[in-house]
Amino acid sequence: MKTYSIYIAGVGGQGVVKTSMVLGKACVKKGVNIVMSEIHGMSQRGGSVPAEIKIGDALNPVIENGGTDLLISFEPAEALRAINKCSNQTIAIINKSPIIPFTVSLGISQYLNPEEYISELKSKLKKVVVLDAESIAKESGNILSLNMVMLGASAAVTDFPVGKEYLIEAMKESLPEKAIEANLKAFESGYELSHKEL
Amino acid sequence: MKEILTAKPGDKLYLLGNEAAVRGALENRISVASTYPGTPSSEIGDVFYEIAGEAGVYFEFSTNEKVALEVAASAAVSGLRSFVWMKHVGLNVAADSFMSLAYTGVRAGMIVLTADDPSMFSSQNEQDNRWYARLGNVPLIEPSNPQEMKDLMGYAFEVSEKFGLPVLMRTTTRVSHMRGVVDMGSVNVGSKIGHFVSDPTTLVPLPANAYKAHKRVVEKLQAVQEFANKSEWNRVIDKGGNLGIIASGPTYNYAMDIVKENNLKVKILKLTLTYPFPEGLVLDFLKSIDSVLIAEEVDPIMEKEVYSLLGKYGVNKKVYGKLDGTLPMVYEYSPDILKNALSKAIGVKLPGKALLSTDLTLPARPPVFCPGCPHRGMYDAVEKVVKELCIDAVFPSDIGCYTLGYMPPFHKADYLLSMGSSIGTGSGLSKFSGKRVISFIGDSTFFHAGIPALINAVHNNDTMTVMILDNRITAMTGGQPNPGMAMEGKKEISIEAIVRAIGVNFLTTVNPYNIKASHEAIKEALSTEGVSVVISRQPCVLIVPKKKVTFMVDPQKCTGCKICINEIACPAMFVREDGKVVVDEMLCNGCGVCVQLCPEKAIIVRR
Numbered sequence A: 001m002k003t004y005s006i007y008i009a010g011v012g013g014q015g016v017v018k019t020s021m022v023l024g025k026a027c028v029k030k031g032v033n034i035v036m037s038e039i040h041g042m043s044q045r046g047g048s049v050p051a052e053i054k055i056g057d058a059l060n061p062v063i064e065n066g067g068t069d070l071l072i073s074f075e076p077a078e079a080l081r082a083i084n085k086c087s088n089q090t091i092a093i094i095n096k097s098p099i100i101p102f103t104v105s106l107g108i109s110q111y112l113n114p115e116e117y118i119s120e121l122k123s124k125l126k127k128v129v130v131l132d133a134e135s136i137a138k139e140s141g142n143i144l145s146l147n148m149v150m151l152g153a154s155a156a157v158t159d160f161p162v163g164k165e166y167l168i169e170a171m172k173e174s175l176p177e178k179a180i181e182a183n184l185k186a187f188e189s190g191y192e193l194s195h196k197e198l
Numbered sequence B: 001m002k003e004i005l006t007a008k009p010g011d012k013l014y015l016l017g018n019e020a021a022v023r024g025a026l027e028n029r030i031s032v033a034s035t036y037p038g039t040p041s042s043e044i045g046d047v048f049y050e051i052a053g054e055a056g057v058y059f060e061f062s063t064n065e066k067v068a069l070e071v072a073a074s075a076a077v078s079g080l081r082s083f084v085w086m087k088h089v090g091l092n093v094a095a096d097s098f099m100s101l102a103y104t105g106v107r108a109g110m111i112v113l114t115a116d117d118p119s120m121f122s123s124q125n126e127q128d129n130r131w132y133a134r135l136g137n138v139p140l141i142e143p144s145n146p147q148e149m150k151d152l153m154g155y156a157f158e159v160s161e162k163f164g165l166p167v168l169m170r171t172t173t174r175v176s177h178m179r180g181v182v183d184m185g186s187v188n189v190g191s192k193i194g195h196f197v198s199d200p201t202t203l204v205p206l207p208a209n210a211y212k213a214h215k216r217v218v219e220k221l222q223a224v225q226e227f228a229n230k231s232e233w234n235r236v237i238d239k240g241g242n243l244g245i246i247a248s249g250p251t252y253n254y255a256m257d258i259v260k261e262n263n264l265k266v267k268i269l270k271l272t273l274t275y276p277f278p279e280g281l282v283l284d285f286l287k288s289i290d291s292v293l294i295a296e297e298v299d300p301i302m303e304k305e306v307y308s309l310l311g312k313y314g315v316n317k318k319v320y321g322k323l324d325g326t327l328p329m330v331y332e333y334s335p336d337i338l339k340n341a342l343s344k345a346i347g348v349k350l351p352g353k354a355l356l357s358t359d360l361t362l363p364a365r366p367p368v369f370c371p372g373c374p375h376r377g378m379y380d381a382v383e384k385v386v387k388e389l390c391i392d393a394v395f396p397s398d399i400g401c402y403t404l405g406y407m408p409p410f411h412k413a414d415y416l417l418s419m420g421s422s423i424g425t426g427s428g429l430s431k432f433s434g435k436r437v438i439s440f441i442g443d444s445t446f447f448h449a450g451i452p453a454l455i456n457a458v459h460n461n462d463t464m465t466v467m468i469l470d471n472r473i474t475a476m477t478g479g480q481p482n483p484g485m486a487m488e489g490k491k492e493i494s495i496e497a498i499v500r501a502i503g504v505n506f507l508t509t510v511n512p513y514n515i516k517a518s519h520e521a522i523k524e525a526l527s528t529e530g531v532s533v534v535i536s537r538q539p540c541v542l543i544v545p546k547k548k549v550t551f552m553v554d555p556q557k558c559t560g561c562k563i564c565i566n567e568i569a570c571p572a573m574f575v576r577e578d579g580k581v582v583v584d585e586m587l588c589n590g591c592g593v594c595v596q597l598c599p600e601k602a603i604i605v606r607r
């Protein structure tokens, strides 16, 4: 199987690792191989959290420059930060709400209009789907389901190597029982929206 | 996490390398496990903490790495298999005892795991702990992925028992924090009660005994080298051609993927049992090729072994690696770095993707104290008091979440060497720097390595203030318990009692959420001659996440002065477009520090 490379970008606390866990479980169910590299440590305290994933026969999870097939970003600036891992063949799913770091509030660094980051990516990548994942999550009944909105949206991408049914099964196993309903709703909404755009 | 214990043979789990190591231990008669937490090894302890009771394994978070190693060693000489792990710098702390382990030997398998951190994602240095295998005369094993981390536990125990030596297992961040699909075997845990047979001539390295032991150890290592030459874990993957690659750890994965993708004709020697260096195997490999690329992180250790082999046997081959500039001397490798090196070695540029970049400014996103972090208020209070009393202060700092006091707007870290160094360097700086010393140290770090230094400072009549930031947990590494915490079956150790017993001139405990009380405490400490200690006590918001109230800014009262943000940089506070401040309800943890800073009393309870 051709290796499919996914780069997930986000900020500490947004559920990047959890997303990759659900994806991993789904791959195990489908019987395809998956490897991932996550960086912990200082990232827990509001720093950038990248996760690199390869589905297929690769032994090494770290994505080469330009090697990302699918960029899933929970935050617009973090999406652009991953630009060196992307190429004009990359598809990106991006949550549009920014998380402003304290360096900006202190005036020692600058956060441009998030639209600028997104149009920069639109001009360089193959396709960019922008979602208001925060509102969708809220509408689904649980703001914490933002990551499942993003996963649902990703699952609608044509080459995405694991089907919805495996992802849903994996979600049911990995998420707390009382949160499942909202998360499934979030996942489906993400899927529908992105399916329409793609 | 429970699955790591309960999964059935034949099951497949998606595990971190660290989690897989735990399963490997459980499948291979582990009896005793001990550690002091440290990234990137911490999850091993987090899993054992969850499951050890149910699994019937003895597990403890020890006070520091040296103690953890001694606990594990005591099991190994009592005939029980033991496992101790730590981050790379932890082995420096454990080194004194580690260095005697090979001399005294072990009676049951013992694994010492060191998790190195090339590129320093969460460490103060990039030391390559493969040197420790050489220094300590112990065999070295290097896994490349989670499956190997599991499978090599059993192998390492066997090697350890076969030769009566502990085994050093070296992982790196990319292996410990790699997730992959791992096949389960069956769980088989060892007994918790061993049997110690006294044999002082072996186990007490008095000079006369150590003299004999060193010779014994060298002989053992010669035997391990023969074994390593034939180990099934050291193997050649032959895709033809005249170029060879010698790889260990994560670089093996990079090399294999690049070779496959580009259909290269090369021979790859994957080394797993890498010390004693399998000379016979490597020499045969070198003879089968014209040139060789050595792919290892961080120091050129195998590369120098290869040069020495070539010299010793008068064989001439071209060696590509760090020493000829093909590969960098610092930082972890990446697929791109290795691809460039391979391009050079084969003389053909391997195809790559066109590089994308951007000219847009991106915001800096360094780590920051959590909203409600108890450390924040104390740093602010120290800043204010130092200004008010016009004190020319120096701030030795230490390792933990509170090291983030280095960041703006606090700038409260001037010197840091290692865990516990804030008090030792503070003791020195109080005499040599011409400044007033204010040291910062966390509770876990105080227990780990701060106590001897505090004794030193008191004994030498130094004048310094030590701020012990007691957030009731070891937070930076993910929230592990430490001796200061009340836990079932364990005795809580009082920091106050220790500090008092050492005989400091001033001691007080204060809640850092109370800015006024903190000011008073710091003022008093700073006006005391001799050693003064302020214990700042308030639990980390990771352990008490339940917020009773959250705060909001009354836009009518807020003048947009930004005093709150500029003083404490709470990530729950933002500046609106009209210049006024808002508090994010989701993020606010209700500590109330900002409320006390606002000159307009604009920050109020959210109803």
Ligand SMILES: Cc1ncc(C[n+]2csc(CCOP(=O)(O)OP(=O)(O)O)c2C)c(N)n1
Binding pocket: B036, B037, B038, B039, B065, B087, B089, B090, B093, B399, B400, B401, B402, B419, B441, B442, B443, B444, B445, B446, B471, B473, B474, B475, B476, B477
């Ligand atoms: C010798 C050594 N062991 C372990 C670590 C990993 N480490 C970094 S910070 C830290 C915990 C500090 O806990 P504490 O002092 O209580 O501070 P907190 O993070 O809770 O603020 C540890 C164990 C290290 N850097 N050096």
Ligand code: SF4
Binding pocket: A045, B368, B369, B370, B372, B373, B374, B375, B401, B402, B471, B475, B476, B540, B541, B542
């Ligand atoms: S984890 Fe705890 S100690 Fe660390 S920054 Fe957050 S609140 Fe502070």
